[in-house]
Amino acid sequence: MIAMTFPVASAPDMSAAGARLDGVRLSRAGRVVFEGLDLVLPERRIGLVGDNGSGKSTLLRLLNGLLLPDAGTVEVCGLETRAHRRALPGLAGFVFQNVDHQIIFPTVGEEIAFGPLEQGMGKAGAHARANHLLAAHGCAGWEGRAVEELSEGQKQLVCILAALAGGPRLLLLDEPFASLDLPTRLFLSERLAGLDLQVVMATHDLHLLEGFDRVIWLDRGRIAADGAPGAVLAAYADHARAKAAAQGSLP
Numbered sequence: 001m002i003a004m005t006f007p008v009a010s011a012p013d014m015s016a017a018g019a020r021l022d023g024v025r026l027s028r029a030g031r032v033v034f035e036g037l038d039l040v041l042p043e044r045r046i047g048l049v050g051d052n053g054s055g056k057s058t059l060l061r062l063l064n065g066l067l068l069p070d071a072g073t074v075e076v077c078g079l080e081t082r083a084h085r086r087a088l089p090g091l092a093g094f095v096f097q098n099v100d101h102q103i104i105f106p107t108v109g110e111e112i113a114f115g116p117l118e119q120g121m122g123k124a125g126a127h128a129r130a131n132h133l134l135a136a137h138g139c140a141g142w143e144g145r146a147v148e149e150l151s152e153g154q155k156q157l158v159c160i161l162a163a164l165a166g167g168p169r170l171l172l173l174d175e176p177f178a179s180l181d182l183p184t185r186l187f188l189s190e191r192l193a194g195l196d197l198q199v200v201m202a203t204h205d206l207h208l209l210e211g212f213d214r215v216i217w218l219d220r221g222r223i224a225a226d227g228a229p230g231a232v233l234a235a236y237a238d239h240a241r242a243k244a245a246a247q248g249s250l251p
């Protein structure tokens with residue numbers, strides 16, 4: 001397969017956090033997901049699209065060091081993930097596709113304060129930061145709430161705030177808005193766009209990526225298209241329609 005490439009509108013901003021993959025090979029459960037994957041990721045807003053199982057979550061997990069490549073290297077903010085695995089959570093905030101894989105504390109305040117505490121902030125400061133973030137996102141007074149009593153969307157919001165609380169330079173979002181209501185989605189999209197950090201977001205909601213700097217379409221671990229959102233999203237939507245039509249014609 002030859003990748004389609006489309007020029008991105010904005011010049012790459014190398015002063016942003018930035019990440020790169022060189023010759024990455026990765027197998028999961030004996031199945032090759034990536035083979036010889038090369039990517040330079042300097043843009044501030046990068047979207048990942050692709051069919052189920054195409055490698056979006058796996059790529060995000062390589063970028064936050066949860067997965068290490070079998071061969072090749074991954075660099076985030078200039079740090080090679082194999083050598084700097086312990087520093088990565090402070091640099092790269094991660095929001096999981098499944099909130100239950102992320103949340104570890106019983107209360108909202110503890111969950112959000114965890115990142116700052118891990119980075120050495122005192123307890124009072126960490127909880128003050130958690131309260132400030134909650135208040136800034138329309139959730140004042142939530143700090144004592146039991147996480148298990150929140151709705152899925154509310155949990156998703158808590159996960160996003162927890163990822164932001166650590167002050168990351170790179171925010172990795174895996175289907176972060178799937179359960180959020182429309183007002184919260186719109187509010188958070190705008191808010192994330194205004195933050196001074198790099199965002200890499202995997203989503204099946206193509207509209208969310210229209211204002212991004214760059215979109216990468218992954219197809220079975222390979223780059224099918226890469227570049228300006230308009231062109232890449234149109235190419236992916238064409239593929240999706242063709243695939244759906246082909247499935248519809250099956251007996």
Ligand SMILES: Nc1ncnc2c1ncn2[C@@H]1O[C@H](COP(=O)(O)OP(=O)(O)OP(=O)(O)O)[C@@H](O)[C@H]1O
Pocket residue numbers: 028029031033050051052053054055056057058059097
């Ligand atoms: N925990 C796991 N153990 C083994 N293989 C896995 C695991 N998670 C994913 N894979 C495999 O890795 C490949 C890429 O999966 P990945 O989750 O990265 O896809 P995705 O593009 O994020 O899919 P989706 O849109 O469904 O979230 C798939 O072949 C999948 O079967």
